[in-house]
Amino acid sequence: MDRASRKIEHIKHTLKLSSVESRPFDEIKFVHQSIPNINVDEVEINTTVGELNISSPIFINAMTGGGGEPTIRINRALARLAKKNDMGMAVGSQMAALKDRNERRSFEVVREENPNGVIISNLGSEATVEQAKAAVEMIDANALQIHLNVIQELVMPEGDRSFSGTLDRIKAIVEGLSVPVIIKEVGFGISKEVATKLANIGIKIIDIGGYGGTNFAKIENLRRDDTFDLFNDWGISTAASICEVKATHPFISVIGTGGIKTGLDIAKAISLGASAVGIAGLFLKQFHENNFEGLEATVEKLHFELKMVMTALGVKNIDDLRKVPIVISGETYHWLEQRGIT
Numbered sequence: 001m002d003r004a005s006r007k008i009e010h011i012k013h014t015l016k017l018s019s020v021e022s023r024p025f026d027e028i029k030f031v032h033q034s035i036p037n038i039n040v041d042e043v044e045i046n047t048t049v050g051e052l053n054i055s056s057p058i059f060i061n062a063m064t065g066g067g068g069e070p071t072i073r074i075n076r077a078l079a080r081l082a083k084k085n086d087m088g089m090a091v092g093s094q095m096a097a098l099k100d101r102n103e104r105r106s107f108e109v110v111r112e113e114n115p116n117g118v119i120i121s122n123l124g125s126e127a128t129v130e131q132a133k134a135a136v137e138m139i140d141a142n143a144l145q146i147h148l149n150v151i152q153e154l155v156m157p158e159g160d161r162s163f164s165g166t167l168d169r170i171k172a173i174v175e176g177l178s179v180p181v182i183i184k185e186v187g188f189g190i191s192k193e194v195a196t197k198l199a200n201i202g203i204k205i206i207d208i209g210g211y212g213g214t215n216f217a218k219i220e221n222l223r224r225d226d227t228f229d230l231f232n233d234w235g236i237s238t239a240a241s242i243c244e245v246k247a248t249h250p251f252i253s254v255i256g257t258g259g260i261k262t263g264l265d266i267a268k269a270i271s272l273g274a275s276a277v278g279i280a281g282l283f284l285k286q287f288h289e290n291n292f293e294g295l296e297a298t299v300e301k302l303h304f305e306l307k308m309v310m311t312a313l314g315v316k317n318i319d320d321l322r323k324v325p326i327v328i329s330g331e332t333y334h335w336l337e338q339r340g341i342t
């Protein structure tokens, strides 16, 4: 199966798989503050991720590109959404478009729709420095995401089986590129050990892509004729992974992706130390069901909910939200205790 058909299948299976039941932040509780001493209209939600300044703490995370008219439509709508709300947006993997010029259109429309916004390129860790430069140039990107997707590859019958040299390739890209490099997991989380390896080669932004949202082990399983469910419940949860990275590397900016669905989820990810969150599956579903209006309404609701939570906690900005007291229980508490993270 070629890359383009595989991408369309990923979209179909994401829409089929419901992660509504997953509540990745249930074990994180805010401590209620009865005297917040603040008005709703004083709350500001702009944020800084590394050197990227954006008006919203929500990134539209990497999904699609290549694959013709349907992906052009999705990417145009997402880019319009990003422009309207001054949100950061990552495109899907550009590797296919680097190999075949016909695949470029769905990426180029993103920059056309949003000439001045924060747009992020995306490639896998097999990329060379030349490919990284070409991907950034294709959409005049403000940063490059390199995704790590070992589990997805292992579950794919046609997936990669050799994973050596990743860190050296990433290091060469960091040194060869003039824009920041963001390392990104796709649903299995980043550990503190991996964060240390990345910090040592100069990575300053990590999208922890934790367990609890879109699950590529399950999605790839739906594409297989046989069942290979070994990795269906594998991974570091979104909440635990934010803590793994942030507690050990306070100067790395963290994007908390993986199962974010409400403004309360966003507030909790930030209270654990994230500078922003990334959302993919929820936007894809909203666009599928309600077109651009669905996307607009979703972002409006998320921003509204986040501001309400911040008001209840008495915090006026994202930096202060990062410092509010929280209580962590259950599996997340035990995970962090055993991992020596306090």
Ligand code: FNR
Binding pocket: 010, 011, 014, 061, 062, 063, 064, 091, 092, 093, 122, 145, 146, 147, 184, 185, 186, 187, 209, 212, 213, 214, 257, 258, 259, 260, 278, 279, 280, 281, 282, 284
């Ligand atoms: C993705 N994701 C993804 N990530 C990436 O780095 N490059 C890519 O090309 C893709 N492609 C892709 C396609 C589809 C259909 C989906 C749903 C997702 C992963 C995505 O950016 C994100 O990390 C995960 O989906 C987890 O976030 P949610 O969906 O739980 O909000």
